Amino acid sequence: MSEFDYASAPESKAIANIASNYGLFIGGKFVEPKQGKSFNTFNPATEELLSKIGYADKTDIDAAVKSARLAYTRVWSKMPAKERGKYLYRIARIMQERAREFAVVETLDNGKPIRESRDTDIPLAAAHFFYHAGWADKLEYAGFGNKPKPLGVVGQIIPWNFPLLMLAWKIAPALAAGNTVVLKPAETTPLTALLFAQVCQQAGVPEGVVNIVTGDGVTGAALVNHTDVNKIAFTGSTDVGKAIARSISATKKTATLELGGKAANLVFEDAAIDEAVEGIVNGIFFNQGHVCCAGSRLIVQENVADEILEKLKKRMSLIRVGDPMDKNTDLGAINSKEQLNKIHEISNSGDAEGANRWSPELKLPSKGYWYPPTIFTGVSQSHRIAREEIFGPVLSVLTFRTPGEAIEKANNSMYGLSAGIWSDKGAKILWAARQLKAGVIWSNTFNKFDPASPFGGYKESGWGREGGRHGLAGYLASEAKVSK
Amino acid sequence: MIIDGSETSLRKFLSDLPPVDQVGAEARAGMLATRSIKTTSKAWAIDMAISMVDLTTLEGADTPGKVKSLCAKAVRPDPNDLTVPSVGAICVYNDMVKIARTELDAIGGESIPVAAVATAFPSGRASLAVKKLDTQDAIDAGANEIDMVIDRGAFLSGQLYQVFEEIQVIKQICGDKAHLKVILDTGELVTYDNVRKASYLAMLAGADFIKTSTGKVAPAATAPVVLVMLEAVRDYFTLTGKKIGVKPAGGIRTTKDAIKQLVLVKETAGDQWLTPDLFRIGASALLNDLLMQRMKLRTGHYASANYVTVD
Numbered sequence: 001m002s003e004f005d006y007a008s009a010p011e012s013k014a015i016a017n018i019a020s021n022y023g024l025f026i027g028g029k030f031v032e033p034k035q036g037k038s039f040n041t042f043n044p045a046t047e048e049l050l051s052k053i054g055y056a057d058k059t060d061i062d063a064a065v066k067s068a069r070l071a072y073t074r075v076w077s078k079m080p081a082k083e084r085g086k087y088l089y090r091i092a093r094i095m096q097e098r099a100r101e102f103a104v105v106e107t108l109d110n111g112k113p114i115r116e117s118r119d120t121d122i123p124l125a126a127a128h129f130f131y132h133a134g135w136a137d138k139l140e141y142a143g144f145g146n147k148p149k150p151l152g153v154v155g156q157i158i159p160w161n162f163p164l165l166m167l168a169w170k171i172a173p174a175l176a177a178g179n180t181v182v183l184k185p186a187e188t189t190p191l192t193a194l195l196f197a198q199v200c201q202q203a204g205v206p207e208g209v210v211n212i213v214t215g216d217g218v219t220g221a222a223l224v225n226h227t228d229v230n231k232i233a234f235t236g237s238t239d240v241g242k243a244i245a246r247s248i249s250a251t252k253k254t255a256t257l258e259l260g261g262k263a264a265n266l267v268f269e270d271a272a273i274d275e276a277v278e279g280i281v282n283g284i285f286f287n288q289g290h291v292c293c294a295g296s297r298l299i300v301q302e303n304v305a306d307e308i309l310e311k312l313k314k315r316m317s318l319i320r321v322g323d324p325m326d327k328n329t330d331l332g333a334i335n336s337k338e339q340l341n342k343i344h345e346i347s348n349s350g351d352a353e354g355a356n357r358w359s360p361e362l363k364l365p366s367k368g369y370w371y372p373p374t375i376f377t378g379v380s381q382s383h384r385i386a387r388e389e390i391f392g393p394v395l396s397v398l399t400f401r402t403p404g405e406a407i408e409k410a411n412n413s414m415y416g417l418s419a420g421i422w423s424d425k426g427a428k429i430l431w432a433a434r435q436l437k438a439g440v441i442w443s444n445t446f447n448k449f450d451p452a453s454p455f456g457g458y459k460e461s462g463w464g465r466e467g468g469r470h471g472l473a474g475y476l477a478s479e480a481k482v483s484k
Numbered sequence: 485m486i487i488d489g490s491e492t493s494l495r496k497f498l499s500d501l502p503p504v505d506q507v508g509a510e511a512r513a514g515m516l517a518t519r520s521i522k523t524t525s526k527a528w529a530i531d532m533a534i535s536m537v538d539l540t541t542l543e544g545a546d547t548p549g550k551v552k553s554l555c556a557k558a559v560r561p562d563p564n565d566l567t568v569p570s571v572g573a574i575c576v577y578n579d580m581v582k583i584a585r586t587e588l589d590a591i592g593g594e595s596i597p598v599a600a601v602a603t604a605f606p607s608g609r610a611s612l613a614v615k616k617l618d619t620q621d622a623i624d625a626g627a628n629e630i631d632m633v634i635d636r637g638a639f640l641s642g643q644l645y646q647v648f649e650e651i652q653v654i655k656q657i658c659g660d661k662a663h664l665k666v667i668l669d670t671g672e673l674v675t676y677d678n679v680r681k682a683s684y685l686a687m688l689a690g691a692d693f694i695k696t697s698t699g700k701v702a703p704a705a706t707a708p709v710v711l712v713m714l715e716a717v718r719d720y721f722t723l724t725g726k727k728i729g730v731k732p733a734g735g736i737r738t739t740k741d742a743i744k745q746l747v748l749v750k751e752t753a754g755d756q757w758l759t760p761d762l763f764r765i766g767a768s769a770l771l772n773d774l775l776m777q778r779m780k781l782r783t784g785h786y787a788s789a790n791y792v793t794v795d
Contacts, residue, residue, distance in 0.1 A: 004525065004532070007524045009522045272502055274504070274508075274512075276508075278512050444508060445507065445508065
């Protein structure tokens, strides 16, 4: 009897019209960077060059901020809120119409499986615009006073793990609240942001309301330090977040920072075991573990640990690793060489410090950047792999004996972004949720997102919230704080 | 043995089973439904699905003529293409068993088993004495497989041991003459926790197969129900080393539905369950859709429904 191996089922690349080079999107037009410098973006699954991207330096940032300021004072802040909302609805609908194109470009540039970009990233990004479109003309009912005002020009810097979705989290609430934006996508994943710039043109968004500047950390720093920016919204590493906090500390700029995490996924003895195993897999292997809220610490009750681990290993053997464009792929490519090196470095410390590594047997593609789904057992709180964010498909497994010990271990982290609770007992879930110091807590599920639900962390996981009414607050000022 | 056969040990075992989280089970089944099965895998899956079909007619209007023509279809599903495999079994009411067996033997279908629905199918509302006679009657008529229904009323009212004993009695009558498939009728059990509990109860009592439905109650073989049953046979195998089969029945009408079932099998119980010995699909209309998709794969175009036989 032959085996039922799924034949390759690749999504077609034909729909993605990736240009050979892109300029910066400033004032509603694509313009060449002033110094004429550029950098390359690659497909991390094949190492093929996808496009040449304009590199924005200080002068380009200045032009982008000026264009955003002009659009703010002359057009966007004067426009009736209902009209603003219409543009957001229009963007949302165009994103849905072009969903397949966005999904293909995202997967090519990022390395994530097409199933995830198609079923998660793009629909959620569109949902964020729909949700915030509804808020645009209802801000006075949001609970921030009679006449909440926008802040002005917002500088936004986003990471490479969910390029379009993070763009939506940033731009949708900013525009709904009446701000204009200068957004810098990550260096390794600029393409969907540039495609989004085309959507803004298609939707007729007034010139300068949305500006997209591409570049690296230096570009980002120029945006953060620009004197005419009223607010910085950043998602990325805790180190960069701290640097941003320092550099704006003597200014009137406000900031929201979504930083790192090392989420505890707590599995109690009375959990629905099979679904908990699914949740563990989803928690750490979704998006190659490139998720700030990934459930990277499994903290499981000792009396069910063996059963859970046996089932988890069986389940991990079914994870399909490979071509991200294949519709049946579960785990795609690591986004960059740099990130792959970082995953290797921290994971190797797990071996050195005495934890036990396990991965299913599988063959990784020879080209591109890959890391197998991996678990470490015998991990203790003092190991680096239990404390540092790996941002890859690597799970650290710890055990506990009593509920109190579970909470103690879960909270014993410098981070506090998210946590998971697996139990069939409602009272236990509510009790645990009250004890956990984490901004987002999922019970009997993991990595669920909704535009109406605020997202953000405790401790070194960041400042402020994104999404929902709480997220909107970060883009609005009370009367006294209104910008010039 | 994982239980000692007493009511206490059965109850303890069943109440110790981990719960099923409804949202999680449905999400997993939903994700597996997105698998994209193309080209060579699709061809393999279609032939496998055909060989797993329990070709069924369970109507008050069944006649010897209807059953005979179903037998012909079972042996040679596509008269124009003899590379099409025969189906897994014929499934009929008791009084049609002899007709089906004789006909199959006469036309080259000796290896195709005849399954009879017994124990007061579909409701199961009869005395144990009647159910025993019903089963014995089917076996005497030459049935190779018995598809019995459990007493859902007893299950739902907590009389788990009564259900258990009933299955044991029927299993004893089957002996080595007939395979026993136990129909849980999951549409009447409703919750996934009940499906898991009933699956284990049936396996512990001696079922060779656990089957979702009678086909008379909707919903029938939904993906999450089949997922939960496949998890049960997988874990029962780990526990006992015994492989129990699974038979979804009811509501599987298209090739797409059937392939989704095979994906569930592969990614839950594993490749070793992908055989008619351990997985069957109870259906009637499904077979023709499988045949038409098979033709489409070979020729590149869809034929009209007149290119497959109605029965």
